[in-house]
Amino acid sequence: MEILINLGYLAAAVLFIFGIKGMTTPKTAVRGNQMSAIGMLVAVIAALLDHNVVRFEYIIIGILVGGAIGALIAKKVAMTDMPEMVASLNGIGGGASLLVAAANYLESQKLAEMGQFTASYDWSLAVILSILIGAVTLTGSFVAVGKLKGKIGDSNKVMLFKWIVKLCFLVLISGAAYFAIVDPLNSDMLVAGLIIICLILGVSLVMPIGGADMPVVVSLLNSYSGLAGAAAGFVLGNNGLIITGSLVGASGIILTTIMCKAMNRSLTNVLFGGSMAATAGVSKSENDAFYEGKVKFSSADELAMLLDGAQKVVFVPGYGLAVAQAQHATRELANMLEAKGCDVKYAIHPVAGRMPGHMNVLLAEAEVPYDQLVEMDTINPEFSQTDVAIVLGANDVVNPAASKDPASPIFGMPILDVHNAKTVVVVKRGLSPGFAGIPNELFIRDNSLMVSGDAKKVLQETITALKDL
Amino acid sequence: MEMFIMSLTIFVLAIFVGVEVINKVPPTLHTPLMSGTNAISGIVVVGAILSSGGSEHTTVLSTVLGVAAIILATINIVAGFMVTDRMLNMFKKK
Numbered sequence: 257m258e259i260l261i262n263l264g265y266l267a268a269a270v271l272f273i274f275g276i277k278g279m280t281t282p283k284t285a286v287r288g289n290q291m292s293a294i295g296m297l298v299a300v301i302a303a304l305l306d307h308n309v310v311r312f313e314y315i316i317i318g319i320l321v322g323g324a325i326g327a328l329i330a331k332k333v334a335m336t337d338m339p340e341m342v343a344s345l346n347g348i349g350g351g352a353s354l355l356v357a358a359a360n361y362l363e364s365q366k367l368a369e370m371g372q373f374t375a376s377y378d379w380s381l382a383v384i385l386s387i388l389i390g391a392v393t394l395t396g397s398f399v400a401v402g403k404l405k406g407k408i409g410d411s412n413k414v415m416l417f418k419w420i421v422k423l424c425f426l427v428l429i430s431g432a433a434y435f436a437i438v439d440p441l442n443s444d445m446l447v448a449g450l451i452i453i454c455l456i457l458g459v460s461l462v463m464p465i466g467g468a469d470m471p472v473v474v475s476l477l478n479s480y481s482g483l484a485g486a487a488a489g490f491v492l493g494n495n496g497l498i499i500t501g502s503l504v505g506a507s508g509i510i511l512t513t514i515m516c517k518a519m520n521r522s523l524t525n526v527l528f529g530g531s532m533a534a535t536a537g538v539s540k541s542e543n544d545a546f547y548e549g550k551v552k553f554s555s556a557d558e559l560a561m562l563l564d565g566a567q568k569v570v571f572v573p574g575y576g577l578a579v580a581q582a583q584h585a586t587r588e589l590a591n592m593l594e595a596k597g598c599d600v601k602y603a604i605h606p607v608a609g610r611m612p613g614h615m616n617v618l619l620a621e622a623e624v625p626y627d628q629l630v631e632m633d634t635i636n637p638e639f640s641q642t643d644v645a646i647v648l649g650a651n652d653v654v655n656p657a658a659s660k661d662p663a664s665p666i667f668g669m670p671i672l673d674v675h676n677a678k679t680v681v682v683v684k685r686g687l688s689p690g691f692a693g694i695p696n697e698l699f700i701r702d703n704s705l706m707v708s709g710d711a712k713k714v715l716q717e718t719i720t721a722l723k724d725l
Numbered sequence: 726m727e728m729f730i731m732s733l734t735i736f737v738l739a740i741f742v743g744v745e746v747i748n749k750v751p752p753t754l755h756t757p758l759m760s761g762t763n764a765i766s767g768i769v770v771v772g773a774i775l776s777s778g779g780s781e782h783t784t785v786l787s788t789v790l791g792v793a794a795i796i797l798a799t800i801n802i803v804a805g806f807m808v809t810d811r812m813l814n815m816f817k818k819k
Binding site: 265268269272273275276277279280281282283285286288289290292293295296299300302303304306307308309310311312314315317318319321322323325326327329330331333335338341342345346348349351352353355356358359360362363366367370372376378474475478481482484485486488489490491492493494495496497498499500501502503504505506507508509510511514604606611612613614616617620621623626629631 | 728729732735736737739740741742743744746747748749750751752753754755756757758759760761762763764765766767768769770771772773774775776777778779780781782783784786787788790791792793794795796797798799800801802803804805806807808809810811812813814815816817
């Protein structure tokens with residue numbers, strides 16, 4: 257039986273790998289996801305066959321309750337809220353790993369009383385690590401959700417949180433050393449204390465990070481949620497958990513690296529550098545002075561006229577598109593333009609929106625074919641042949657200062673070269689700075705027009721105007 | 726200790742497999758990748774099930790923690806797979 261169960265875990269891990277492999281093209285992705293789900297089913301069945309499982313009622317209750325809640329939120333969540341959803345799920349996963357570690361710790365005590373278990377250093381280390389990663393993922397993710405929702409603003413107490421982080425680590429390391437060396441199996445209070453320290457640590461690690469850096473944080477926490485599972489695997493000595501956890505851990509780390517590269521910042525800088533707006537941003541009066549009298553304001557009617565004569569149009573979506581829920585209006589306008597024989601594309605910056613791939617999901621929801629969504633490096637040379645580039649609620653990712661002004665705090669960050677288009681139309685609610693807190697030279701260039709307003713409303717007006725032409 | 730080294734070996738090798746496979750996922754699918762891997766990280770449900778199975782070495786508290794862990798992990802799994810499926814169906818070529 258033992259062999260069969262372990263083969264089950266292995267089969268599950270293989271199914272997960274094939275599942276992720278399926279994600280490499282949109283065509284095979286649905287099947288890939290289903291394979292992963294089957295893998296999970298296999299793993300659960302294997303666990304239920306374990307000789308340690310003698311009563312099923314609590315397990316069934318747990319699965320039913322969790323399954324119902326999970327199904328409900330999966331059905332209800334809007335595509336625009338996906339970053340919050342993924343962040344919350346990361347946190348829940350971390351919480352589950354933390355609870356598993358704690359439950360297993362208590363069981364090990366009982367086993368030791370029965371003379372069937374002796375604590376070793378590597379076991380102690382695994383317990384501490386799974387508590388640490390699980391707890392940090394749990395609270396860190398929920399702070400990230402608060403930041404994504406805008407309920408928790410950028411903190412100006414970066415130094416304070418840094419001190420709390422250092423203090424937490426100090427207490428944690430000494431606590432862990434005492435735990436491992438002195439008496440690992442009679443340290444209930446110590447373990448409870450360390451859990452609390454790690455929960456505080458999670459909050460203090462994410463609090464000082466700017467809202468704009470949430471794509472990095474969400475990816476990193478995604479990685480942690482996997483590593484938490486792997487750590488739980490070390491505690492339990494379960495290879496299925498270790499393999500699966502490390503797959504997820506690797507995925508999160510890759511996404512984190514991609515996000516950091518797209519912002520030209522190191523991970524350390526994102527995590528410990530504080531919010532860019534707070535450190536490098538300009539004041540409101542400086543911002544106003546920068547734009548004073550230099551921005552050409554336009555209207556939806558004028559935009560419609562411009563588009564009427566355009567051969568090639570590129571949409572540049574940003575976080576503003578998600579906020580305004582303008583994906584369907586964008587698609588409608590694009591359809592009209594295509595019907596006129598215009599070439600329409602969408603330029604996707606890797607950090608547009610609040611999580612990796614955020615814009616792609618929104619536009620896919622509006623049934624934009626995925627081959628029209630073009631990555632930064634591919635679309636950049638095309639801007640010089642573009643008649644109209646429409647920037648929808650994006651700011652820092654189209655700021656030419658990133659490539660031209662070495663003094664700019666975002667210098668070196670790869671951007672979409674929309675300024676090379678014949679005309680750039682910026683649809684934006686106001687002239688407030690973007691996440692980096694700096695004004696954007698693009699808006700005062702000769703070939704730029706600004707249409708103030710909510711992206712969805714502006715696009716709908718443009719559609720109406722275009723119909724009347 | 727031997728057990729630990731064995732586990733560590735598997736851990737390190739699995740990370741390499743993960744990096745190889747995931748590097749090929751296109752940016753378009755990064756959000757579903759995150760929610761999908763998120764669902765997979767619900768694999769800790771295995772540990773939770775073992776803690777809730779009422780074997781002789783469980784205690785009341787460990788069972789309570791185990792059941793709570795099952796609930797959380799199942800939310801993660803079900804919500805993760807379902808929402809990923811929702812997203813991926815939107816990406817299907819129309």
